[in-house]
Amino acid sequence: MLRRLTIRDFVIVDRLELDFEAGFGALTGETGAGKSILLDALGLVLGDRADASAVRVGRERAEISAEFDLPPSAALRAWLDEQAIEVEDGALILRRVVEAGGRSRAWLNGSAVALNQLRELGEHLCDIHGQHAHHAxxxxxxxxxxxxxxxxxxxxxxxxxxxxxxxxxxxxxxxxAERDNAATARERELLGWQVDELAALAFDATEWAELNHEHGRLAHAAALMEGADEVLAALGEGDFAAAPLLGRLGVRIDALAAIDGELGAVSELLGSAAIQADEALHALRRYRERVDLDPQRLAEIEARIGAVTDMARKHRVAPEELPALLGQWRARLEELELGADPARLAAAETEARAAYEVCAQRLSALRAPAAAALSERISAAMQGLAMAGGRFEVALTEVAEGGAHGREEVEFRVAANPSQPLRPLARVASGGELSRIGLAIQVITSRDAATPTMIFDEVDVGVGGGVAEIVGRMLRELGRERQVLCVTHLPQVAACADWQWNIAKAERDGEVLSRVVVLDEGARVEEIARMLGGVNITATTRSHAAEMLGAAGAA
Known part of the structure; x- marks a missing residue:
């Protein structure tokens, strides 16, 4: 359930810290006092979209946080594990900040989360019914x-x-395939020829890199040989060749280092240089033995490169893209060959339809008993909502071939009194009847929901008198199973609440702000008297209000 809601600089709220109780709570106050602002703030922390208008004028940001008890839901615990969210002391703390520039950030138990994560979490924690929900x-x-x-x-x-x-x-x-058989045959023939031609090239991207490397070496073989011979002569041939000279110099400096130890470092450097020069000499000799002019191999490589380049130019791709192109053609050819086999396509269609039928039958088996039970429960609820003898039915009408939503269409039908036949809800219900039926549907279906907190925002619009009292009792009964919050203008509904808050506007330093007052028993009498009598509250009105509270508490 919702334990606490903290709001900072949101619309006309400066600072509010609200501690919620279990059961059925009523939020009352004059129109425009800010009752729905509390629900808007809660919706924001549960992932609703926000913009800069959410920030109180003159402030840098709005901040809302909410604390919920962790409900005993296996699905929610699995979701938390999947998101790697840690839960301590059985509490979920949600926080949302909206900056004046419109930027928004969110956290869950101290970890930054995305809005879609807040929305997914909200589906497990809270179910909000807006004042126009029955129109849907x-x-x-x-x-x-x-x-x-x-x-x-x-x-x-x-x-x-x-x-x-x-x-x-x-x-x-x-x-x-049946319609485009001739065109498909022509495309298949062309693709088959192209696949054969490209496959015969037997080319892959690795070969292309190797060909270019070898071609570069063979094309410059003469220059490589001439340069290697020149360096070999300088390193290892003649009296002044570098490698032997370094060796002789090393022997000489070693002798000197034996006399004066300060020459030891020079000796080491010359020794290292002599070794490296010798190694370079041997490596270059091995390289020179391999390098040779090979006009025939060069011609072969140039012919291969030419064939690959011509093929790439023909199909307007880079040479290294040819293997991927061959893969695409083969996949398309396989698809076309499948299309050339009507029996195979028909078998695939039959198999897909059979799989659909299995799924549709499973769905129908779930819908039928649920439709009957829902029809019975809503019809029973209508009897207490000034529609005695009224009936409600969830009709399932079979669709011949089935559709994306199953083998049947779902339609709500209603008869507001015994003399009327059942007709579609959209065509027969008046505004008041629709409000009452919609409220009955919301309350009854909410009992089956897993969310621990239910919020109703003026869903009792269009009802009054004895019906309003019954609505209040329905919400009070629902509050015995879970936490229920209701924004209402009806004193009959508010009187049935286990606890009540008053939301009002107040002026401070020239600024109009929304404030919330937790009402004790005496204050509840005054508030319900206001809801009953308007501006002039009399002793009789107060007496009536106290009587309503007493009757609701005894029910």
């Missing part, structure tokens, strides 16, 4: 995703989508 339920894709999430079928749905794509790709290959 009018979309078919949202209805399908909600059912699949409720049924624990998200992975099965992804597998169906992947299998469907593979099936359609196999179908497209078969149909394309």
């Amino acid at each position: 339920l009018l979309r078919g894709d949202a209805q399908r995703q909600l059912l699949d999430t409720h049924a624990g079928a998200a992975e099965a749905a992804a597998a169906v989508a992947a299998a469907y794509r593979q099936w359609q790709q196999a179908r497209a290959r078969r149909e394309g």
Whole structure:
């Protein structure tokens, strides 16, 4: 659950340190006081995108941190291990900084993380329902995703989508081969000839480097021989050749060093020079024996280089790119040869379709019981939301050949009263009915979620009176299983909360700031009386507020 939220210089908040409790908590206050700003701050630390407008005017940066208890979730622990995040004392501390220039940084337990990592973590910790969330339920894709999430079928749905794509790709290959058979045959013939020609060249990039090296040596053989002979003469031939001269000088200096030890260093240097000169002389003689004029080999290498260069120029690539080009041609030729075999393509398509059917049937087996159970539970919830006799159904309509989302279409249908037939939710629900049905769906499906904290941002818009009280009881009941936070304007809902905060604006040094007050029992009476009576709060209003709190506490 969420333990603490700390906010610095965010929008109209200067400094807030909020300690949260378990159960159902209500956040109340006048419109525009900043109730939703708290949820925006929490969303920011859970990975929402931010820009410079998040920073309070005149400040360099906004900073939000949140502390959560580590929930007993194997999936979350596996994710933390995968990200190499260490957890101490069972706490997860998230921190987000947004600079006035728009730059943003984030940390998790002291380690820098990316925004997508915060978002992935947030899915394990907190589930936020916005005030317009019920409108999303009018979309078919949202209805399908909600059912699949409720049924624990998200992975099965992804597998169906992947299998469907593979099936359609196999179908497209078969149909394309049938449609373009003549053109494919011409391309196959041309590629076959090109592959044979390039393969016959038997060329690889290693050979190209060796050819160029040997060609350079043979092309300059005369110069190499002449230079080697000249150095050999200077090093080892004649009375004044360098190598013998260094040897004689070394013998002479050794004799002198025996008389005066200060010449020892010179003796060592001359000895070393004599050894190196001698080694150079022997190495050069061995080299000279190998170097020779070989016009025939030079001609062979130049012919080979010419053949490779001509082939590279013909296909407009560098010589060293020819082996890769041959690999590409062979892969394309193999693909075309597969396309030339209709039976093989048809078999591949049949196999892909069979794999799709297996995945789709598995998904259908998960959806059917979940749809029936969800229909029953939401229909039951509607009875207490001023829709007595109303019915809700998650209809599964079979799709003939199946599709990317399975063998059936998912559609939410509703009848607001007993005299009406079931019809699509998007066509029959009024605004108030949609709000109530949407709230029932959110609360019921939230019970199946693994997230320990649920947040509802004015999801009770469009309800009132006795229905509002029932909504409050629903949230209070949900709060017995997990932490529930609700931004609300309804006193009936707030009265059902286990604890309540008031968010208000206050002016300080000419600046309007948002502040949060933790309400005790007496302050709760005053706040709920304000929500009931508006500006003029009377003793009767206070009495009514106290009665509402007492009734909610006894429920």
